[in-house]
Amino acid sequence: MFDRLLRTVPALWWLVLLLLSALLAAVLTQLRLPAGVLIACMVAGIVLSTREIKLSIAPWLFGLAQGVLGCLMARSLQPAVLAQVASDWPIFLAATLGVMGAAGALGWLLMRSKVLPGTTAVWGLAPGAASAMVLMGEAYGADVRLVAFMQYLRVVVVTAVASLVARLWTGQTPHPSSDLPWFAVIDSAHLGATVALVLVGSTLARRLHIPAGSMLVPLVVGMALQGAGVLVIELPPALLAVSYAVIGWSIGLRFTRTILLHALRALPAVLAAILALMAVGVAIAVALTQFAGFEPLTAYLASSPGGADSVAIIAATSSVDAGFVMALQLSRFLMVLAFGPQVSRFIATRHSPHQPPSHNR
DSSP, rough: HHHHHHOOOOTTHHHHHHHHHHHHHHHHHTTTOTTTTHHHHHHHHHHHHTTTTTOOHHHHHHHHHHHHHHHHHHOOOOOOHHHHHHHTHHHHHHHHHHHHHHHHHHHHHHHHTTSOOOTHHHHOOSOOHHHHHHHHHTTTTTOHHHHHHHHHHHHHHHHEEEHHHHHHHHOOOOOOOOOOOOOOOSHHHHHHHHHHHHHHHHHHHHHHHHHTTHHHHHHHHHHHHTTTTSOOOOOOHHHHHHHHHHHHHHTTTTTHHHHHHHHHHHHHHHHHHHHHHHHHHHHHHHHHHHHHHOOOOHHHHHHSSHHHHHHHHHTTTSSSSSHHHHHHHHHHHHHHHHHHHHHHHHHHHHTTTTTTOOOOO
16 A cells, blocks of 8 residues: 555655664664765665666755765864874875775776776775765766765775774774754854855856766865854754765665666675775774874774874874874875876876777787
């Protein structure tokens, strides 16, 4: 009877999507998984889309969600963090290039072995904030569904290992604070200015056809205004949750059964690449400990190729230099944003599937 009602009133599938997303989000949040809401909504979208349920998110709504994400990234880039990067730039540059180089090489290997199409593997392994990398990958021609699959698999694996290491090292279990109410607003004027930045920035970016501009314009403008003391970025948890949900649904609802099977077939190779990238992070951590004098756990978290948000949670609840950890994570994120498209194009030209073999020329 319920199936007959769903066929009669297709709009009820939105209710099914909402309920399934809420259930999965509650489970993942209870497990204290970073980006739990986004991952839950993406999985819920995949469940429906692979059953041939045709739902989609309006592009303008997706753009606004990207704008909120851009403001979230800008809020993390406080002047104190940028000042620390500037004062110790050789250390930050060497550690960042090490992880980026390893990610690029592993992405090239996956592309060369035809595990994933085009530059999807390059963006899928890009060691920046996962949500931002998914959006950047889509803007530059990668398959957003497979990029999301790789990025969030990396987040889950790296976060689980980093949490375990921090717990064994300090005897504490990292967990996000849940004391802040969902609709908490510290200053309504700041919230209004932040919303205005999202609306104007994402709209302008769409009209000017800037790649990933709906996220990048609010990020760059927000960072500049925040650094100048003109803007205080205010993002209530409820606004972030809605934005994560929109991004997750937008990605998940694009999956097909064929794409999902492709992702599952690629799973062993992708997991191997993630573990190799984590090993490079450990090697960099050892170098930071031996040659720069950092504590082992601080160096490990700073060089960990996970999302900046998940590492921030672990660092905040562990006995480490959280400022250095976040500075290195965010400087790497900025470098991937700035040079990711060029690296992606460079790697793609080294192995183009349309290029004829040399012996046929």
